[in-house]
Amino acid sequence: MHDDLKQAVEILKNGGVILYPTDTIWGIGCDATNPEAVARIYRIKKREDSKSMLVLMENPALLERYVDDVPEVAWDLVEITTTPLTVIYPGAKNLAPNLIAEDGSIGIRFTKEEFTSKLLQRFRRPIVSTSANISGQKPPAFFDEISEEIKNQVDYIVEYRQDDVTPAQPSSIIKLWPDGRIDIIRK
Numbered sequence: 045m046h047d048d049l050k051q052a053v054e055i056l057k058n059g060g061v062i063l064y065p066t067d068t069i070w071g072i073g074c075d076a077t078n079p080e081a082v083a084r085i086y087r088i089k090k091r092e093d094s095k096s097m098l099v100l101m102e103n104p105a106l107l108e109r110y111v112d113d114v115p116e117v118a119w120d121l122v123e124i125t126t127t128p129l130t131v132i133y134p135g136a137k138n139l140a141p142n143l144i145a146e147d148g149s150i151g152i153r154f155t156k157e158e159f160t161s162k163l164l165q166r167f168r169r170p171i172v173s174t175s176a177n178i179s180g181q182k183p184p185a186f187f188d189e190i191s192e193e194i195k196n197q198v199d200y201i202v203e204y205r206q207d208d209v210t211p212a213q214p215s216s217i218i219k220l221w222p223d224g225r226i227d228i229i230r231k
Contacts (some may be wrong), residue, residue: 045204085174106170109138130218187206
């Protein structure tokens with residue numbers, strides 16, 4: 045894992061794109077503060093850039109660095125959740141502009157998975173996490189289901205967990221509104 049982490053961090057620092065295991069399914073990732081790298085992921089996925097992608101973070105203490113006003117309920121959700129949960133926050137900041145939704149929001153998930161946690165600790169910035177598939181196609185459940193088209197367009201493919209066939213699911217998604225409302229987007 046050490047070599048994978050070293051290589052992935054180097055690629056991310058240089059504006060590259062990686063294919064990596066997450067706490068849910070395999071993801072395509074880049075530096076979430078780099079607009080050129082984010083644009084490249086949209087091209088790889090053949091996805092409209094109006095459809096925002098989420099970011100992974102390791103430490104909830106960094107949330108206020110990337111969200112203007114964190115609703116109070118967010119802290120409770122982060123603390124009590126036991127399964128992967130993506131929260132869409134209003135008022136995104138300090139991220140690549142093409143990553144932020146038209147309404148100014150951003151989806152953030154805190155990971156507890158070993159590889160992504162260590163990757164985020166070493167990189168010290170949030171990274172994009174979007175499913176490793178062409179937009180509109182079924183997300184791959186395992187590494188072996190990722191298309192060659194995706195694999196051929198990234199700068200580095202993490203070796204760690206490529207043989208893992210543990211069933212994985214995308215995260216639940218909720219949206220927090222400034223007025224305190226909560227919308228459930230995906231259970």
